[in-house]
Amino acid sequence: xxxxxxxxxxxxxxMIAEDLKANKNDGRVxxxxxxxxxxxxHIGHAxxxxxxxxxxxxxKGGLCNLRFDDTNPSxxxxxxxxxxxxxxxWLGYDWGDRLYYASDYFEQLYEYAxxxxxxxxxxxxxxxxxxxxxxxxxxxxxxxxxxYRNRSVGENADLFKRMRDGEFPDGSRVLRAKIDMASPxxxxxxxxxxxxxxxxxxxxxxxxxxxxxxxxxHGLSDSIEGITHSICTLEFEDHRPLYxxxxxxxxxxxxxxxxxxxxxxxxxIMSKRSLLELVELGFVSGWDDPRMPTIIGLRRxxxxxxxxxxxxxxxxxxxxxxxxxxxxxxxxxxxxxxxxAPRVMAVLRPLRVVIDNYPEGKTxxxxxxxxxxxxxxxxxxxxxxxxxxxxxxDFRENPPHKFFRLTPGREVxxxxxxxxxxxxxxxxxxxxxxxxxHCTYDPQTKGGDSPDGRKVKSTxxxxxxxxxxNAEVRLYDHLFTRENPANSKEGHDFKSFLNPNSLEILxxxxxxxxxxxxxxxxxxxxxxxxxxxxxNVDSKKRGIVFNRSVTLRDKWVKIxxxxxxxxxxxxxxxxxxRHGAITLERKKDxxxxxxxxxxxxxxxxDLRVAVIKEASHIEGSDKLIRVMADLGEGHLRQIFAGxxxxxxxxxxxxxxxxxxxxxxxxxxxxxxxxxxxxxxxGQEGNLSVTTFDGNPLPGDEVS
RNA sequence: UGGGGGAUCGUUUAGUGGCAAGACGACAGGUUCUGGCCCUGUUAACCGAGGUUCGAAUCCUCGUCCCCCAGCCA
Numbered sequence: 001x002x003x004x005x006x007x008x009x010x011x012x013x014x015m016i017a018e019d020l021k022a023n024k025n026d027g028r029v030x031x032x033x034x035x036x037x038x039x040x041x042h043i044g045h046a047x048x049x050x051x052x053x054x055x056x057x058x059x060k061g062g063l064c065n066l067r068f069d070d071t072n073p074s075x076x077x078x079x080x081x082x083x084x085x086x087x088x089x090w091l092g093y094d095w096g097d098r099l100y101y102a103s104d105y106f107e108q109l110y111e112y113a114x115x116x117x118x119x120x121x122x123x124x125x126x127x128x129x130x131x132x133x134x135x136x137x138x139x140x141x142x143x144x145x146x147x148y149r150n151r152s153v154g155e156n157a158d159l160f161k162r163m164r165d166g167e168f169p170d171g172s173r174v175l176r177a178k179i180d181m182a183s184p185x186x187x188x189x190x191x192x193x194x195x196x197x198x199x200x201x202x203x204x205x206x207x208x209x210x211x212x213x214x215x216x217x218h219g220l221s222d223s224i225e226g227i228t229h230s231i232c233t234l235e236f237e238d239h240r241p242l243y244x245x246x247x248x249x250x251x252x253x254x255x256x257x258x259x260x261x262x263x264x265x266x267x268x269i270m271s272k273r274s275l276l277e278l279v280e281l282g283f284v285s286g287w288d289d290p291r292m293p294t295i296i297g298l299r300r301x302x303x304x305x306x307x308x309x310x311x312x313x314x315x316x317x318x319x320x321x322x323x324x325x326x327x328x329x330x331x332x333x334x335x336x337x338x339x340x341a342p343r344v345m346a347v348l349r350p351l352r353v354v355i356d357n358y359p360e361g362k363t364x365x366x367x368x369x370x371x372x373x374x375x376x377x378x379x380x381x382x383x384x385x386x387x388x389x390x391x392x393x394d395f396r397e398n399p400p401h402k403f404f405r406l407t408p409g410r411e412v413x414x415x416x417x418x419x420x421x422x423x424x425x426x427x428x429x430x431x432x433x434x435x436x437x438h439c440t441y442d443p444q445t446k447g448g449d450s451p452d453g454r455k456v457k458s459t460x461x462x463x464x465x466x467x468x469x470n471a472e473v474r475l476y477d478h479l480f481t482r483e484n485p486a487n488s489k490e491g492h493d494f495k496s497f498l499n500p501n502s503l504e505i506l507x508x509x510x511x512x513x514x515x516x517x518x519x520x521x522x523x524x525x526x527x528x529x530x531x532x533x534x535x536n537v538d539s540k541k542r543g544i545v546f547n548r549s550v551t552l553r554d555k556w557v558k559i560x561x562x563x564x565x566x567x568x569x570x571x572x573x574x575x576x577x578r579h580g581a582i583t584l585e586r587k588k589d590x591x592x593x594x595x596x597x598x599x600x601x602x603x604x605x606d607l608r609v610a611v612i613k614e615a616s617h618i619e620g621s622d623k624l625i626r627v628m629a630d631l632g633e634g635h636l637r638q639i640f641a642g643x644x645x646x647x648x649x650x651x652x653x654x655x656x657x658x659x660x661x662x663x664x665x666x667x668x669x670x671x672x673x674x675x676x677x678x679x680x681x682g683q684e685g686n687l688s689v690t691t692f693d694g695n696p697l698p699g700d701e702v703s
Numbered sequence: 704u705g706g707g708g709g710a711u712c713g714u715u716u717a718g719u720g721g722c723a724a725g726a727c728g729a730c731a732g733g734u735u736c737u738g739g740c741c742c743u744g745u746u747a748a749c750c751g752a753g754g755u756u757c758g759a760a761u762c763c764u765c766g767u768c769c770c771c772c773a774g775c776c777a
Contacts, residue, residue, distance in 0.1 A: 009717085010716085010717095034777090035777095036776085036777050038776090038777080069777065071776095071777080072776060072777075074776095075776075075777090128775095129774085129775060132774095132775075133773075133774085136773055137773075138705085138773055139704080139705055139706075139772075139773060140704050140705045140706095141704095141705085142705090143773090170775085171775065173775095174775055183706085184705050184706040184707090185705095185706055185707075185772080186705095186706080186772060186773050187772075189773090192774085192775050194775090195775040196775080197775080211775095213774095213775075213776085213777090214776070214777050215777095217777095218777085234707095234708070234709090234770080234771070235770090235771055235772080235777095236771095236777090237707055237708060237771075237772090238706070238707045238708085238771075238772055239772090240707090241707095259708085261709085261770095266714085272777095314715080314716085314726065314727080315715065315716080316715070316716045316717085317716095318709095318715090318716070319708070319709065320708095320709055320710070320715095320716095320770095321708095321709070321710095321769075321770055321771095322714080322715065322716090323714080323715090324714075324715060324727090325713090325714050325715075325727065325728070327714085327727060327728060328714080328715075328726080328727050328728085330727095331726090331727060331728090332727095334739090334740090335740095338739080338740060339740095343737080343739095369736095372736095372737085372739095372740075373740065373741095402738090404738070405738090413736060414736095415736060415737070416736075447736090448736045449736075456736090457738095458736095458737095458738075459735095459736050459737065459738095460737095461737075525737085525739080527737050527739080528737045528738080528739070529737090529739095530739095552737075552738090552739050552740095553738090553739065553740090554738070554739085555738040555739090556738045557738090558738090559738080
């Protein structure tokens with residue numbers, strides 16, 4: 001049973017509860033999920049699915065239909081119909097025998113249209129597309145009535161029948177509702193309800209060459225199916241008067257339309273159009289690319305239906321536009337997989353470890369717990385031998401502060417195996433890269449505990465070199481670098497924020513032998529790394545492939561990051577102060593003196609490498625230089641820098657690599673908008689910008 | 704400048720005239736054979752200005768800001 005947890009409460013559910021109390025609709029609750037089969041379902045649709053099917057499930061006798069809104073054959077396809085059905089089922093919902101298509105109602109819809117004509121409430125209009133637009137008026141001016149508005153009922157009926165019979169070409173005529181061309185609601189200015197489209201429909205074939213529009217179709221389909229609550233997204237709010245108008249004029253059963261805010265997720269996009277673009281332009285491998293917010297993409301990535309449903313439960317339903325933090329989605333997955341995923345050991349970036357005092361050729365089978373969260377999942381055996389692999393990240397020749405892992409002279413635990421002590425490291429003389437680490441083990445610590453109560457500061461995962469299985473692992477990160485790529489304030493195209501590091505493929509990973517034959521879709525926790533799922537597309541072809549579904553929360557990366565920014569800020573703080581460039585605003589109640597500004601503020605400063613493409617003096621300013629800088633964003637930024645005194649010939653700056661504070665609020669100046677700040681320092685008289693000699697790329701983060 | 708909607712911790716959602724609550728995040732600590740899980744604590748909000756009231760996030764007035772609408776798309 002879905003929704004075992006207490007049902008969430010929201011304004012829609014309260015509304016339905018009120019209706020039930022008033023015995024509206026004879027106590028029936030009947031919803032529907034009405035996708036248009038013109039694309040794949042995404043997490044935003046999941047919200048709607050969970051809402052509609054959820055409400056039906058929560059109410060006694062409640063039902064939810066699946067109805068395809070297939071009124072535009074030029075965009076729709078059976079491929080999408082099938083994928084949508086599969087996705088809903090995978091999410092765990094069941095429409096029973098109530099699978100419908102708006103196209104099932106075409107004949108009845110046609111009759112309704114004829115009825116409207118007979119009531120004098122609809123007319124055939126011969127205006128062109130362009131003319132209809134002109135006659136509609138604007139947001140502030142009323143529209144004008146079509147010269148065809150007052151055709152007789154007989155003529156309208158005749159013309160409409162002939163439209164159906166295919167006598168007229170596409171675009172030559174439409175059927176319009178006769179409402180009010182002066183209505184402040186544009187939707188009520190004689191909306192089109194039928195258009196001519198000589199296009200084959202994926203279900204009705206060539207039976208029809210006229211197709212009904214959404215507004216006409218949707219409400220009447222709801223009515224035909226006896227839907228009590230027709231739940232849709234906010235943008236249809238101003239369509240509600242029209243929804244109501246059709247039902248009232250035709251005097252048929254009148255469902256209630258209720259609108260809620262669609263889901264937006266940080267670091268991704270949700271519009272079908274944009275998603276399609278990513279697929280068609282090849283920025284992703286397909287609708288099922290594990291970085292896509294599509295249901296099929298999330299599924300391939302390793303999300304479970306339970307985690308998605310739980311997520312939908314948590315985000316709530318309201319009318320406020322919102323962007324949910326993707327961290328909440330990730331949290332829901334971790335929470336689910338923590339309970340269910342078996343733990344295994346896998347080494348992604350292998351470093352060879354030789355246990356010098358372990359007998360050559362010997363193998364031991366050590367017992368490991370499958371899931372500490374669920375003892376019922378039992379134990380398994382894993383092979384141990386003299387040569388092992390550990391994670392490269394788990395060894396440091398010169399350990400930073402708070403690094404607890406393996407380092408020369410230090411003893412650590414190999415999970416479920418032995419304590420080992422590092423006695424040496426082999427380096428590639430040319431590159432300086434560590435190629436092998438030598439250790440000794442303490443036979444007394446077999447199983448991972450020391451009889452003398454000795455403690456170690458960390459436990460490492462490992463695999464036996466000889467027994468491990470090679471695997472490919474794909475690491476994913478957010479598809480976009482911006483929280484809200486779709487609506488950038490600067491008006492950039494969402495594609496300019498694609499994250500170049502959203503996919504990293506690791507080909508020489510080693511996993512423990514127990515999962516050599518894991519089935520596609522199986523979930524595991526790779527201890528200390530994250531949750532991984534066997535890829536269901538590429539695994540068969542080329543050996544086993546794992547997708548990283550989500551990382552484990554990781555305190556060490558936070559410590560490491562904090563250490564880096566500490567160094568960075570200590571250096572940069574001075575420069576910024578000297579330049580007098582940044583005044584950090586303190587909160588009202590913040591009692592700290594200004595000189596004790598917290599490190600948090602500085603960790604938010606985004607320093608980027610930029611190449612200066614143009615530099616020129618500005619007429620009317622003896623201090624500023626105007627610079628166009630490339631930060632690798634696909635466009636140049638205009639920056640005004642107060643460095644003219646140091647650069648009488650600004651062209652010297654062209655081609656120089658400099659550091660730019662990239663995340664400052666664009667500042668309007670007399671000469672234009674300044675989109676950043678160039679780091680510079682020095683005393684009066686020897687001021688200069690900070691430049692680079694190495695080979696950093698534009699947009700590289702400076703730390 | 705017309706119409707329709709919306710503003711509560713960083714994010715999200717409760718609270719509808721009587722103690723501003725939870726979740727995620729962030730931060731700090733405890734525990735630990737996963738720097739995971741778990742536990743504890745800290746941080747942090749009613750868009751603004753008036754008014755009504757013993758008492759306002761909630762009711763009233765006037766503002767401000769944000770979203771949607773000018774497809775023969777849905």
